[in-house]
Amino acid sequence: MTLRFHNTLTRTVQDFEPAEEGHVRMYTCGPTVYERAHIGNFRAFAWEDLLRRYLKWRGYRVTQVMNLTDVDDRTIQAAIDRGVSLEQVTAPVTETFFEDWETLGLEPVEHNPRATGHVPQMIDLVRRLEEGGFTYEKDGSVYFAIDRFPGYGRLANIDPEALRVGGRVEGDENYPKENPRDFVLWKGGARGDEGDVAVWGSPWGPGRPGWHLECSAMAMEYLGETLDIHTGGVDNIFPHHVNEIAQSEAATGKPFSRWWLHAEHLLSEGEKMSKSVGNFYTIESLVDRGHRPSAIRYLLLSAHYRTQLNFTLEGLKDADRAVGRLFEFRRRLAETPSTDDPGVDAPDLEGLANSWRESFTEALDDDLNASDGLGATFTMVREANLALDSAATASTAGLEALEAALGDFDAVFGVLSLRDGEETSGSAELEEWVVQRIAARAAARAGRDFGRADAIRDELLDRGVALEDGPSGTRWKLVSKAD
RNA sequence: GGCGUCGUGGCCGAGUGGCUAGGCAGGGGCCUGCAAAGCCCCCUACUCCGGUUCGAAUCCGGACGACGCCUCCA
Numbered sequence: 001m002t003l004r005f006h007n008t009l010t011r012t013v014q015d016f017e018p019a020e021e022g023h024v025r026m027y028t029c030g031p032t033v034y035e036r037a038h039i040g041n042f043r044a045f046a047w048e049d050l051l052r053r054y055l056k057w058r059g060y061r062v063t064q065v066m067n068l069t070d071v072d073d074r075t076i077q078a079a080i081d082r083g084v085s086l087e088q089v090t091a092p093v094t095e096t097f098f099e100d101w102e103t104l105g106l107e108p109v110e111h112n113p114r115a116t117g118h119v120p121q122m123i124d125l126v127r128r129l130e131e132g133g134f135t136y137e138k139d140g141s142v143y144f145a146i147d148r149f150p151g152y153g154r155l156a157n158i159d160p161e162a163l164r165v166g167g168r169v170e171g172d173e174n175y176p177k178e179n180p181r182d183f184v185l186w187k188g189g190a191r192g193d194e195g196d197v198a199v200w201g202s203p204w205g206p207g208r209p210g211w212h213l214e215c216s217a218m219a220m221e222y223l224g225e226t227l228d229i230h231t232g233g234v235d236n237i238f239p240h241h242v243n244e245i246a247q248s249e250a251a252t253g254k255p256f257s258r259w260w261l262h263a264e265h266l267l268s269e270g271e272k273m274s275k276s277v278g279n280f281y282t283i284e285s286l287v288d289r290g291h292r293p294s295a296i297r298y299l300l301l302s303a304h305y306r307t308q309l310n311f312t313l314e315g316l317k318d319a320d321r322a323v324g325r326l327f328e329f330r331r332r333l334a335e336t337p338s339t340d341d342p343g344v345d346a347p348d349l350e351g352l353a354n355s356w357r358e359s360f361t362e363a364l365d366d367d368l369n370a371s372d373g374l375g376a377t378f379t380m381v382r383e384a385n386l387a388l389d390s391a392a393t394a395s396t397a398g399l400e401a402l403e404a405a406l407g408d409f410d411a412v413f414g415v416l417s418l419r420d421g422e423e424t425s426g427s428a429e430l431e432e433w434v435v436q437r438i439a440a441r442a443a444a445r446a447g448r449d450f451g452r453a454d455a456i457r458d459e460l461l462d463r464g465v466a467l468e469d470g471p472s473g474t475r476w477k478l479v480s481k482a483d
Numbered sequence: 484g485g486c487g488u489c490g491u492g493g494c495c496g497a498g499u500g501g502c503u504a505g506g507c508a509g510g511g512g513c514c515u516g517c518a519a520a521g522c523c524c525c526c527u528a529c530u531c532c533g534g535u536u537c538g539a540a541u542c543c544g545g546a547c548g549a550c551g552c553c554u555c556c557a
Contacts, residue, residue, distance in 0.1 A: 029557075037557085044557035072555070157486060158553075183554065211555045233557030240555070263557065264488080267550080302506080303496060308489080308550065315495055318507040325506080328520060371497045375505035389522050450516055457518080468519050
C-alpha cells in the first residue's frame with residue numbers, strides 16, 4: 001500500500017507524494033507564547049511529532065517549520081498588564097515550552113522562527129498583496145478584502161455570504177473594516193493603550209503584523225511558495241488557515257499547501273479543558289504529580305489524531321501500564337539467552353518481526369492510524385512472549401529481529417526511549433541501598449525466613465522499588481509514584 | 484441559525500457487509516516459598532427505530548444524545 005493522509009482541502013484520504021521526490025516540506029502552527037502550553041496543545045504537537053517521525057521512518061527527508069507567535073493581542077496585553085517588554089513576557093514562556101517539548105520526547109524541528117524576527121518578510125507579503133489589488137488601507141491599517149479572492153473559505157467549507165457577523169467583530173472599533181468578514185494584515189493607526197510595546201515601522205506607518213500574516217510569511221521564507229503539508233489543530237481551520245490560504249495564494253498565484261492535516265481536540269475528564277472546571281493540566285503539573293512523561297506521550301498518541309481523545313488521570317494510569325508491558329518485553333528480549341545453533345529456533349521469531357513490520361506499516365500508512373499500529377505491536381509482543389515461554393533459549397537472529405522491530409516501533413512512537421530515562425534511579429545511594437537490601441533478602445530466603453524476606457520487599461516497595469525474582473536472580477525497578 | 488464530527492464490551496479506544504483489534508481493569512489457572520513479571524482461559528460489545536440485503540454494529544433514512552468551529556483557542 002501507499003502512504004496516504006486525510007486532506008482537509010478535499011475531505012478525503014489521498015495518496016501522499018511530496019512535490020520534490022523524497023523530501024517533505026512541512027509547516028506546523030506553533031504556540032502563542034503568552035502562557036505555558038497545556039496538554040491539549042501538546043496533543044497536536046505530539047501527533048505532529050509522530051507524523052514527522054513516521055515520514056522519516058518511511059525514508060523521507062523532512063524539513064519542518066514551526067513558528068512561535070511572540071506578538072499578538074494576548075502577549076501584548078500581558079506585557080502592558082505587567083509593565084514589561086514583549087520580550088520579557090515571551091522569552092520565559094518560550095523556554096518552558098521547549099522544556100515541556102523535550103520532556104515529551106518531541107524531536108527538534110528544523111526551524112522555529114519567531115514572528116518578531118520576520119516583520120520585514122511580512123511587510124513584503126502585504127506589499128505584494130497591495131500590488132495585486134487585494135487590500136485596502138484605513139487609518140494606517142491594511143485589510144484583506146475577501147471578496148476579491150475567489151474561493152475564499154473553501155478549506156472550511158464556508159460560504160462567505162453566509163458568514164455570520166458576530167458581536168465581537170462589531171465591537172472592535174479600532175479596526176473598522178469595509179466588510180466585517182475581511183481580516184487585518186497590518187494593524188496600524190493610533191493604539192494609545194498599547195503604547196510602544198509592539199511597534200514596527202511600515203509603508204503604512206507604525207504598527208504590527210496581523211496574526212494570520214506571520215504564518216504565510218514564515219512558511220514561504222523557509223519552505224518556498226508551496227508546501228507539502230500544513231498541520232494544526234481543527235480550531236485553526238477557520239479563520240486562520242482559510243486566511244493563510246487567501247493571502248498566500250493571492251500573493252503567489254500558487255497553491256499554498258498541497259495537504260492540510262488537522263488534529264482534533266483533547267477533551268479532559270469528558271469535557272473541554274478549562275481552568276474553571278479544574279480539568280486543565282500542563283505537562284509540568286502532571287510530572288510533578290508523579291506521572292511519567294512516557295505515559296503522557298503514549299496516551300496522547302494512542303487515539304487516532306482525527307478523533308477527540310478523552311484525557312483522564314485513569315487513562316494516564318492505563319497508559320503507564322501499557323508502556324510498562326512494552327518495556328518489560330524489551331527487557332525480556334535482552335535477558336533471553338541466545339544461541340547460534342540453527343536448530344534451536346523452533347518459534348519463528350523473525351517471522352513475527354516481519355509480520356509486525358507489515359501490519360505496522362499498513363496501519364500507519366493509512367492516515368497515521370496509531371491505534372491500529374499499537375494493536376499490531378501488542379499482538380507481536382504477546383505472540384513473542386508465548387514463543388519464548390516454550391523455549392529456554394532463542395536464536396540470535398530471532399532475538400535481533402525482534403529487538404530491531406521494537407527499535408523501529410520506538411523510532412516512530414518514542415515511548416520506550418523516554419521510559420529508559422525514567423527507570424534509572426538517578427541516585428547512586430538509592431541504588432547501593434537497594435542492592436544491599438536485595439542481598440539481605442536473598443540471605444533470608446536462603447534461610448527460609450520468608451517473613452523477613454517479605455518485610456524487606458515491603459520496605460523497598462515503600463521507597464518505590466518493586467522486586468521480581470527470576471531464574472537469574474532478583475531484579476528491581478522503580479514503580480510509578482502517581483498513585 | 485450555518486458548517487462539521489461522533490455515538491463500540493467495566494474504562495479507554497481500532498476496525499469491517501459475513502471471519503480474534505489492542506490496552507487497562509475484573510474472575511479462574513500455570514509459574515513462584517508467597518508475590519511480581521510472563522503465558523493460557525473467561526467476561527465477546529457496537530444509542531434507538533425503520534429500510535436495503537441471504538446476512539448490518541458496518542450501507543440508506545429517521546429519532547435521541549454528545550462534541551467542535553462560525554475572526555486571532557492545538
